[in-house]
Amino acid sequence: MPKKTWENTLTEHVLLKRIPTAPFGNIRDRHVVGYDEYVKTGGYEGLRKAVTMAPKDVTEEVKASVLRGRGGAGFPTGLKWTFLPAPDEGHRYLAINADESEPGTFKDRLLMDFDPHLMLEGIAICMYACRLDRAYIFIRGEYHHQAHVLEEALKEAYANGIFGEKGLINRGSNASGDAFVADCYVHRGAGAYICGEETALLEAIEGNRGWPRIKPPFPAVKGLFGRPTIINNVETLCHLPFIIERGAAAFAEQGVESSVGGPPSFGTKLMGVSGHVNKPGCYELELGIPLRTLVEEFCGGMRNGKKFKGAIPGGVSMGILGPDQYEAELDFDIGRKYNVLGLGTAGPTVFDEDTDMVAVARNIARFYKHESCGQCTPCREGSGWLYQLLCRIEEGDANTKDLDLALEIATSMGSMPGTTICGLADGNNWATRTIMNKYREEFEARVKRTYIPVSIGVS
Amino acid sequence: MAWITKNSAGMKIERRDEPYLTPAMRDELINTHLPRYEVRKGALFPALHMIQHHYGWIPHQAMLEIAEVLGITPAEVFDTVTFYEEYWTKPKGENLLAVCRSIACEFCDATACTEAIKAKLGIDVGETTPDNKFTLVELECIGSCGTAPAALFNEDLHENLTPQRCVDLIEQIRSGAYQPGGTGAVKDE
Ligand SMILES: Cc1cc2nc3c(=O)[nH]c(=O)nc-3n(C[C@H](O)[C@H](O)[C@H](O)COP(=O)(O)O)c2cc1C
Ligand code: SF4
Ligand code: FES
Numbered sequence: 256m257p258k259k260t261w262e263n264t265l266t267e268h269v270l271l272k273r274i275p276t277a278p279f280g281n282i283r284d285r286h287v288v289g290y291d292e293y294v295k296t297g298g299y300e301g302l303r304k305a306v307t308m309a310p311k312d313v314t315e316e317v318k319a320s321v322l323r324g325r326g327g328a329g330f331p332t333g334l335k336w337t338f339l340p341a342p343d344e345g346h347r348y349l350a351i352n353a354d355e356s357e358p359g360t361f362k363d364r365l366l367m368d369f370d371p372h373l374m375l376e377g378i379a380i381c382m383y384a385c386r387l388d389r390a391y392i393f394i395r396g397e398y399h400h401q402a403h404v405l406e407e408a409l410k411e412a413y414a415n416g417i418f419g420e421k422g423l424i425n426r427g428s429n430a431s432g433d434a435f436v437a438d439c440y441v442h443r444g445a446g447a448y449i450c451g452e453e454t455a456l457l458e459a460i461e462g463n464r465g466w467p468r469i470k471p472p473f474p475a476v477k478g479l480f481g482r483p484t485i486i487n488n489v490e491t492l493c494h495l496p497f498i499i500e501r502g503a504a505a506f507a508e509q510g511v512e513s514s515v516g517g518p519p520s521f522g523t524k525l526m527g528v529s530g531h532v533n534k535p536g537c538y539e540l541e542l543g544i545p546l547r548t549l550v551e552e553f554c555g556g557m558r559n560g561k562k563f564k565g566a567i568p569g570g571v572s573m574g575i576l577g578p579d580q581y582e583a584e585l586d587f588d589i590g591r592k593y594n595v596l597g598l599g600t601a602g603p604t605v606f607d608e609d610t611d612m613v614a615v616a617r618n619i620a621r622f623y624k625h626e627s628c629g630q631c632t633p634c635r636e637g638s639g640w641l642y643q644l645l646c647r648i649e650e651g652d653a654n655t656k657d658l659d660l661a662l663e664i665a666t667s668m669g670s671m672p673g674t675t676i677c678g679l680a681d682g683n684n685w686a687t688r689t690i691m692n693k694y695r696e697e698f699e700a701r702v703k704r705t706y707i708p709v710s711i712g713v714s
Numbered sequence: 715m716a717w718i719t720k721n722s723a724g725m726k727i728e729r730r731d732e733p734y735l736t737p738a739m740r741d742e743l744i745n746t747h748l749p750r751y752e753v754r755k756g757a758l759f760p761a762l763h764m765i766q767h768h769y770g771w772i773p774h775q776a777m778l779e780i781a782e783v784l785g786i787t788p789a790e791v792f793d794t795v796t797f798y799e800e801y802w803t804k805p806k807g808e809n810l811l812a813v814c815r816s817i818a819c820e821f822c823d824a825t826a827c828t829e830a831i832k833a834k835l836g837i838d839v840g841e842t843t844p845d846n847k848f849t850l851v852e853l854e855c856i857g858s859c860g861t862a863p864a865a866l867f868n869e870d871l872h873e874n875l876t877p878q879r880c881v882d883l884i885e886q887i888r889s890g891a892y893q894p895g896g897t898g899a900v901k902d903e
Contacts, residue, residue, distance in 0.1 A: 346752060358816035358855035396763075396800040397856050399869035400896075440750050443763055445798035448854060462751075462758030462790075464797035480752040529818035529859035536860045571817055604818050604859065618820050622854055 257507045257519065261543035261584060265509065269497050269523050270490065271539045272296070274369045277553070282536070285369055287404055290411035293372040299417070301496030305380045306423060313384035313499060320503035321521050322495075325362075326352050326451075326488030327570065327599050328678075329587045331518065338475035339483050342386045348484040349382055349390040350460060350474075351492060354444060354451035356395055357570030358622060359604040362525035363489040365537045367394070367401040371408035375439065377492030379417055380499055382437045383424045385485055390439040393456050396446045405441050412439070448626040452677045453486040454478075455628065466628055467677035490525055511543030513588050520586035520598075527602035530566070531558045531610070542601075543586040546576065550605060561607035565693070569599030571619045572682025574689035596685040612694040613701055616687055617645040623683040634680035637668045641687060648698060654705040658698055662691055727774040734776035735783065739764050743783060754784045758794055762801055770810075771802035799853075807842040807849035809887060812866040813875075815852040818859035823876075827863050828852065830877030834884050847888070861897075870896030 258264075268279055273296060275284040293299070305313050318333030339347070351374070355363045366374055378390050394402050413419045424437045442460050444450050450459045454468035457479045478484025498506045510521040520542040526549060527537040533555030540549065546566060550556065557563055566576045568585065574595040576583050583593045590597040606615065620642040629635045644661045647653040665687035669680030691698055735743075743764070747757040761780045765772050772795055781788040795801045813819075813828045828839065831850060835843050842849040858864035861873035865880070872883065874897070886892040 355857050356855060359818055359859050360855070361857045361859050364857045395857075396798075397853070397866060400871065438750075442759060444800075445759065445762070446800035446853075447798050459759070460751075460756060461753065462755035462794060464794055480756075482752075527860055529862060530821060535862075567817070602859070606821065610821060615817065615821070618815075618817055622816060625854060 257512050257521065258510070258543075259512050259514070261511050261541060261545065261548075261586075263541065263544075265523065265539075265541060268539045269509070270366065270373070270493050270525060272370075273373070274365060276536075276538065277534075287368070288370045288372065290372060290408070290415055293370070298372055298496075299376055299423075301498075301500040302376050302379050302383070302417070302423060305383055305499045308499075310384050310386060313380065316503050317384065317495065317498060320498045320506040321519055322491065322498060322506065323518070323520070323587060324488055325490035325494075325524065325600070327357065327572070327597075329598060332487060332491055335475065335487075336381075336385050336485060338473065339385055339485065340476060346389050346480070346482050347385070347387045348479040348482060349378060349385070349387045350453070350456055350479060350484055350486045351378060351390060351392040352451060352453065352456060352486055352488045353392055353394040353398070353401075354448075354456060355398075355489075356448040356451055357572060357600055358619075359527070359529055359567055360570050360600040360602045361527045361529070362537055362600065362602060364398060364401060365525065365527075366489055366493055367398070367405060371405050372412065373493050373496065374405075374489055375408060375412050375417060377495040378439055379422075379424055379437065380495045381485065381487065381492060382439075386435070387485060388435050388437055390437070391442045391460050391479075392439065393442050393444060393450070393460060395450070396444045402441055402443055409439060409441065447628075448622075449628045449677070449679060452679065455677070456486065457484065464628075466630055469676055494522060509541045511541070511584075511586055513586075514584075515588050515591050517588060517591070520588065524585075524601045526585065527600075528554050528605065529602065530605035531561065531607040532556065532605050533558055537602075543584050546583050546585060546603060547581045549585065549603065550581075554605075557605070557607055559607075561609065564606045564608045564610055565612070566606065567604045567686075568595055568597075569601040569603065570682075571604075571622060571686050572678070573597055573599040574685040575615075575693060577693035595689060596681065611649075612690055612697050613645070613649045616690045616698075617642070617649050619686045619690070620645045620683070623679065623686075627679060627683075628677075631675040631680065633668045634675050634683070637664050637680070638683055640664055641668075641683070645687075648701055651701055651703075653702045655699070655702050656705040658691070658702060662688065665691070727778070729775050733779055734765060734769065734773055735761075735779040736768075739768070740783060748784075755786050755790065757784060758786070758791065762791075762795060766801055770808070771805045774803075807846050809847060810849050810851065810866070810868055811884075812851045812853045812856070814854070814856045814858070814862070814864050816855035816859075818855070819863040822862040824863035826877050827865070827875045827880045830880045831884065834881050848884070867896065868894075870894055873897045 273288045314336050322332045323329040418439050447465045449455045450465040452467045455465040459465045474484040507521045512519045523539050524542050529535045563581050624638040624642040627634045627638045641664050668684045669675045747760040765776045777791040781791045863875045864873045
């Protein structure tokens with residue numbers, strides 16, 4: 256039975272089953288899980304079951320689980336898959352988003368570091384269900400070690416008949432009837448945050464600069480090399496083996512129903528906690544956990560016994576939870592309830608009472624200035640101006656008027672539909688706006704008053 | 715980023731007789747990477763990575779060579795190279811130290827680490843030491859926020875840094891005692 260409110264019912268990890276993590280394992284026992292160990296511990300059972308089902312039944316099962324994308328947007332995965340047109344002669348692609356560059360996010364790295372086959376199994380299931388014959392794992396350039404681990408795991412997967420000519424998905428025994436060769440490659444990025452945006456990612460696989468494309472057409476119809484393409488995050492795909500093996504109902508037992516009448520937040524989620532807590536790290540917990548519980552019970556409380564001042568729910572693009580929002584539940588309703596953009600990657604960065612929020616805003620503005628791809632004027636120009644203004648405010652050189660100007664610039668970025676191509680501008684908008692609004696006094700204390708000259712005519 | 719353009723008309727390309735794209739690289743590119751992509755330009759990233767990894771930067775002549783193998787224009791190669799931070803269009807020092815400056819790291823004292831490195835090496839961010847041993851840069855989040863502050867030394871990740879550990883690291887590299895591998899992903903307390 257799906258739960259209405261959060262309670263901890265987890266008796267073992269789902270995604271971190273083979274990656275020892277508190278409370279079910281010791282971080283010191285972590286090691287790279289190879290093919291043999293993966294299979295011995297129940298690996299590839301999901302895929303084996305999937306190929307006995309018709310592809311559309313696999314999609315139905317994923318749809319029934321209401322698995323929502325773990326890459327930031329929370330879009331229902333099964334629904335996304337149904338946007339694909341019917342297969343024809345040409346290639347159909349899967350692009351795996353392993354770009355993970357949102358500041359404060361370090362969850363996909365953990366999965367690729369130690370349990371690469373879990374992701375490969377998810378990839379194979381997705382390819383089978385959606386009839387996709389080529390997959391590219393787009394991994395960010397800075398993840399040298401992880402790319403290496405993946406390459407090795409891929410070799411094992413090919414050798415053991417997961418992908419390739421003799422692949423499991425291709426055998427006559429599979430229920431789909433037709434035979435096709437599924438291939439999977441690692442494609443390494445080269446250091447640009449914007450390549451995490453799904454269409455910029457496609458551009459980067461094609462060898463171009465990472466400029467997001469205007470949608471529509473959506474990638475499901477016209478994506479990589481102009482062909483139908485599905486883009487999913489690493490963690491999203493890692494959920495698939497469990498959903499197929501145990502069923503959608505088992506998945507829905509974890510997590511919570513929506514409290515505002517929206518779609519539910521089922522399943523577990525990797526939560527990478529960073530910042531001023533005693534035990535930062537990546538934990539796997541059920542969606543819907545209140546931030547306070549996460550910090551106090553799982554992360555050993557605030558560092559040095561300090562007071563909580565604020566937290567970014569999951570990557571800087573999401574905005575900030577203020578001092579009075581420590582109780583916020585980390586699920587997909589968070590955007591509607593707490594005046595932030597959304598759950599994002601659910602990796603809270605926590606700040607204690609000594610944190611200078613003006614500096615936080617400046618740091619985030621610098622990030623966007625640096626990472627804007629430059630296609631859209633509000634984003635390219637706005638991010639630069641915003642950074643300069645926030646630097647001035649931080650240094651105490653600004654006036655009260657500048658606060659309004661900064662807010663005006665922030666608010667004008669991305670909020671008007673059709674003025675920017677991708678969501679980076681919205682991220683900048685939400686981050687700056689929520690910090691400035693939720694900590695207004697701090698900003699005001701940093702600026703000089705603006706005196707408006709008034710002349711009075713005496714006659 | 716990439717939209718900062720400069721006039722490069724009339725620029726002379728330095729050339730050498732020996733190709734940058736060695737026969738082995740050419741082979742790997744044609745036999746391993748090209749078949750993976752539906753259009754030839756898809757293999758541009760792997761090609762650039764090879765050159766970057768081998769030489770530490772991407773000389774113009776190498777871009778011309780890649781363009782020729784892939785059958786695309788040199789301008790297309792240049793366009794891609796200049797967009798991405800990891801591709802260097804100028805030579806850098808033998809070793810690259812890249813400290814994360816994003817949110818979790820800055821507020822867990824990355825600035826103190828960068829300052830310690832700057833003082834130890836006697837250079838500013840973006841510069842290379844006179845002996846050409848080190849280039850220091852700052853990066854945005856490198857996915858180790860839980861073990862902040864973090865830095866990349868070439869391809870190795872170093873986590874839970876302190877100013878002292880940064881100084882120790884540089885000394886180890888200088889004396890040759892450095893063991894490649896970094897701190898890996900396991901948190902050391
Ligand atoms: C500026 C920007 C950066 C993004 N960066 C990432 C990223 O690093 N990793 C990721 O998985 N998704 C990222 N996304 C979200 C993707 O566009 C896309 O929604 C996601 O990969 C879809 O996968 P999912 O449905 O499995 O979540 C980013 C989006 C934007 C607008
Ligand atoms: S919003 Fe910004 S990052 Fe996105 S396409 Fe436009 S300029 Fe590029
Ligand atoms: S903020 Fe430095 S590694 Fe993420």
